[in-house]
Amino acid sequence: MSLQAFIHLLKHEFRWGRNDKADNSGNWWIAYVAAVAVAGFVLYTWAVVEGKFKPQYLWNFVLGLPFAIFMLGFNMILREWKNGTNGWWLSLPYPRLSLLLAKYAAVILQSFILITAALAGCMLFSVYASVLKAETFGQEFLFRLFQGELVWYGLILIYSPFMAAFGLLTGTVTQSRWRPLAPLMWLGFGISGNALWWIAWFGGWMESLSELDQSGEAMAFSLQFPFVFLLAPLVALSCLLLLWSGRILDKDLNL
């Protein structure tokens, strides 16, 4: 496959959700989303001022992102079947693995944007909290929080390629004669999606991040933990999952 073809395919795959409306007249739901966002913002302001919510709690949501990344991968495959375009996709004159890699690259890009947006959002809300309540969330606090967040950000980035590959594989499995494995894959999804929580929990770091104790334990933990060494096995595992998906696309589809 030529680089141009690959890039075109990547661009084609890179789209969020259901951009399938005939026109823009059906976008009334945006009003609801906006309303919820405003309500959330008001609630956040109130909770921070009342001392009921600390900005570092936001990371509890961010740690759930691996689930979302898995689903991005899963839907990337499934939408070809749901939309009835699987025949076009699979009959493209390129090795199935390269078709899959275009999807994979699109998911990775999307995850990167998603995670980065989450980080930026958290930072923004932290700064806002600092404005609201400078006595509790001062500059010192923000500095330590951002340090911790950046480490976590790196960890999620390292972890997301695996979740993306796992999502693609699960999507592929559900359309093949390997389908009986699907429940196991979903079980794996539940466990692996939670992996960052497990790490945080057993490392005791979640607590220290939440409390942001003066001892700097959080940073110590995150630096001790050999995150970088996780990268190689995760990449290897992702490759295996992708190769298996490619093989299923080649030989075992139920069409």
Add this chain to the structure above:
Amino acid sequence: MDEIRVGGMRFALDLSQPLYEQVLNQVRSSIAKGEIGLGDKIPSVRELAQALKINPNTVMRAYQELERDGLTETRRGQGTFITTSRDRVETIRKSLAEQAVDEFLDKMRSLGYNMRDIQTLLNEKGWKE
């Protein structure tokens, strides 16, 4: 069977018969009947195939046969034209007429008529010169 008119010629195709022969015969009879005149341009293969909704190969084969008979000639870059030779058309007309008479006579014979009966019948029908 709907009649389709293409450039003066009339076609009515029956899908239960070979299409090639029908196209060939119907062009021939159009020429013999004078529905399309000497030296006139006939529709291109594509036009006729589109009008009749049939495979262009079928039209092409029929056209090749017409050309072999000398009923049409292809001029490079201009298309296919009916021959300008009155003799050739007359020959075709005659052979179509003979064919019609043969069919008629076959049918009459199978009904048990002899030549005299047939002539009497024709006279009764007012068929006189």
Add this chain to the structure above:
Amino acid sequence: MMMAAAVRSENLRKRFGGKPALDGLDAYIPAGRVTGVLGPNGAGKSTFFRMIAGLIRPDHGRLEVLGSEPGWRTNREIAYLPDRARWYRHHTVERALQWAEHLLPGFNRERAEQLLALMGLDPDMKAAGMSRGEEARLMLTLCVARDVAMIVLDEPFAGIDVVSRERIVSALIDNMSDRRQTMLISTHEIDEAESLFDHVVFIERGRLKMAGEAEALRVEHGSMENLYRKLYR
């Protein structure tokens, strides 16, 4: 005399969950001609076509497409319209053309634009807002506007309006006039298309029922529709 084969299968078998979809199909598709693959729903036509397009593999038997084993490599030379396919909902016609230009070898943009005009489709139309017939016309255009050895259309007339069918037939005739491509069309609605076929292959329950030149079969059995009724009564 046998002409060169575009597709040849021997004892082709495929099962899905224990149920045979192809049950020893021996078929021969001549090169450079228009072949109709006919049979009722569930006869195995689509399974056969998916195999030709390399989407699925036979359990047993041999399949040769354009002289090699089917797969993504042979698809460079095949324009395949999948059965019950839809187009990408978010694409406009223009976007679909770009997709084809970038991803489908031999895609002829100029020809596609001519065909789109014939099909009555506008470059700004979005697939999500099209009728089924318009969508079918778009997909057919993407297939037919390719300079490839073989065009494989799986049920191109199913479930679309009369006007769209007529335009599709017209586009196919146009295409046949311009080039000698192998064309393979499956359908269970024979009257629409029977006058287009040089060659026909009847399939039943995953096996070959009858095959031959359409004109020769007409001499013996009358119209293809007639023959179809006789065969599948």
